Amino acid sequence: MNVGITCYPTYGGSGIVATELGLELAIRGHQVHFITYSNPIRLDPGTPRIYYHEVEVSTYPLFQYPPYCLALASRMAEVSEAYDLDVMHVHYAIPHSISAMLAQQMVAARRRLPFITTLHGTDITLVGVDRSYFPITKFSIEQSNGITSISDYLRDETVKVFGIANEISVIKNFVNCELYHPDNEKKAAANYALAGEKLLIHLSNFRPVKRVLDCIRILAEVRKHVPAHLLMVGDGPDRGPAEYLARELKIDRHISFLGKQNHVERLIPLAHVLLMPSELESFGLAALEAMACGVVPVATRVGGVPELITDGEDGYLEAPGDIAALAARVVTLLTDEDLQYRMAKTGRWNAAERYCPEKIIPKYERCYQDVVNAS
Numbered sequence: 001m002n003v004g005i006t007c008y009p010t011y012g013g014s015g016i017v018a019t020e021l022g023l024e025l026a027i028r029g030h031q032v033h034f035i036t037y038s039n040p041i042r043l044d045p046g047t048p049r050i051y052y053h054e055v056e057v058s059t060y061p062l063f064q065y066p067p068y069c070l071a072l073a074s075r076m077a078e079v080s081e082a083y084d085l086d087v088m089h090v091h092y093a094i095p096h097s098i099s100a101m102l103a104q105q106m107v108a109a110r111r112r113l114p115f116i117t118t119l120h121g122t123d124i125t126l127v128g129v130d131r132s133y134f135p136i137t138k139f140s141i142e143q144s145n146g147i148t149s150i151s152d153y154l155r156d157e158t159v160k161v162f163g164i165a166n167e168i169s170v171i172k173n174f175v176n177c178e179l180y181h182p183d184n185e186k187k188a189a190a191n192y193a194l195a196g197e198k199l200l201i202h203l204s205n206f207r208p209v210k211r212v213l214d215c216i217r218i219l220a221e222v223r224k225h226v227p228a229h230l231l232m233v234g235d236g237p238d239r240g241p242a243e244y245l246a247r248e249l250k251i252d253r254h255i256s257f258l259g260k261q262n263h264v265e266r267l268i269p270l271a272h273v274l275l276m277p278s279e280l281e282s283f284g285l286a287a288l289e290a291m292a293c294g295v296v297p298v299a300t301r302v303g304g305v306p307e308l309i310t311d312g313e314d315g316y317l318e319a320p321g322d323i324a325a326l327a328a329r330v331v332t333l334l335t336d337e338d339l340q341y342r343m344a345k346t347g348r349w350n351a352a353e354r355y356c357p358e359k360i361i362p363k364y365e366r367c368y369q370d371v372v373n374a375s
C-alpha cells in the first residue's frame with residue numbers, strides 16, 4: 001500500500017510510535033510517506049520505501065499565527081495525488097485529523113482518500129478537553145474513516161468524554177525487541193555512576209503531567225538507603241525546576257541531565273530501574289521500552305499503565321505523588337538482586353511476547369485494508 005503518515009516529528013511518544021510504525025511498514029514492503037514540518041527524530045531518511053515531504057508554512061506579517069493546519073492539508077492533498085496514496089494515517093488528533101479531512105475533501109473529485117486517526121493521550125485527556133478545542137476534536141474524530149487508540153483506557157475515555165459512537169480499535173504501543181534489549185553487563189553505566197552506585201533512568205518530555213520533580217524527590221529518598229545515580233533523559237518546561245530542586249536537595253552531582261537523546265536504546269539498558277511517576281499516562285511507551293531492555297519500571301497506577309505493567313510481576317505501581325511508596329519500591333529492587341532479575345526477565349518476556357512489531361503491525365495493516373475496502 002501507499003501510506004501517508006503525519007505526526008509531531010520532534011517530540012513525544014506519538015511521534016515515536018508513528019515513526020517506528022512507518023519503518024516497520026516499509027520493512028513489510030509498503031511505501032510510506034511522512035508528511036510533517038521536519039524529519040521525524042528517529043527516522044533515517046535513507047531507508048528504502050520511506051519518503052519525507054516537508055510542510056512549509058509561509059509566514060506573512062498579517063499572520064500572527066501561521067496557519068500550519070492549512071499548509072499541512074495542502075501538502076497532504078498534493079502528496080496523495082502525486083504518490084497515489086491509499087490511506088492517510090494521522091497520529092494525534094489536533095490538528096492532524098482536521099488537516100486530513102480537508103485534504104480528503106480537496107481531492108474528492110478525483111480520488112478517494114480515507115484517513116485514520118490514532119489517539120495517543122493528551123490529544124484527548126488534556127488538549128482535546130480544552131473548551132476551545134473540544135468541538136473540533138470531536139468533529140474530526142467522528143469524521144475519521146478509522147479510529148484507533150493506544151489503550152482500552154483511552155478508548156473508554158474518548159467515548160465517555162466526547163460521546164463518540166464510531167468504533168474505536170485498540171492497537172497498543174509496540175517495541176522493537178531487537179533494537180531494545182537487555183545489557184546484563186551494564187559496563188557503560190560507569191560513564192555516569194560511580195563504582196557501587198545503581199543507575200535509575202527517567203525519560204520524558206518534562207511536561208507537568210510527567211511529575212519530573214518527583215523523580216528528584218524519589219532519588220533523594222532512595223539515596224538514604226542505597227547509593228544511586230539518576231539519568232534524566234529529555235527536555236521540556238520542568239527541566240529547570242528539576243535541576244533547581246536537585247541543587248536544593250544537594251543531590252545534583254548524583255543526577256545527569258542528558259537532554260534529548262536520539263538513541264535511548266543505548267541508555268535504557270544501562271539502568272536498573274525506570275522511574276515513571278506520571279500524573280496520567282495513556283499507555284507509557286517509556287515503560288515498555290524499559291521492559292524490553294530488562295529494566296524494571298516503577299510507575300504510577302494511572303490511565304493505561306496497569307494494562308502494560310502487572311504490579312509486582314514485571315514492575316511496581318503506586319499512587320501519583322506518593323514519593324515514599326515509590327522510593328520504597330525502588331529500594332526493594334536495588335537491594336534484592338534475585339527479585340530484580342526475575343522481574344526484569346518477566347518484563348522482557350512480556351514485552352517481546354505481547355508488544356513486538358509482529359503482533360501489533362498487522363493490526364494497523366488490517367485497519368488500512370478495512371478503510372480502503374469500505375465504500
Ligand code: GMT
Pocket residue numbers: 011012013014015017092120121122123150173205207209280281282283284285286
Ligand atoms: O507523553 C506525552 O506527553 C507525549 C504523548 C504524545 O502524544 O506524544 O504521549 C502519549 O502517547 C504515547 C505513545 O502512544 C503514550 O505511550 C503515552 O502514554 C501518551 N502520554 C500521555 O498520555 C501523557
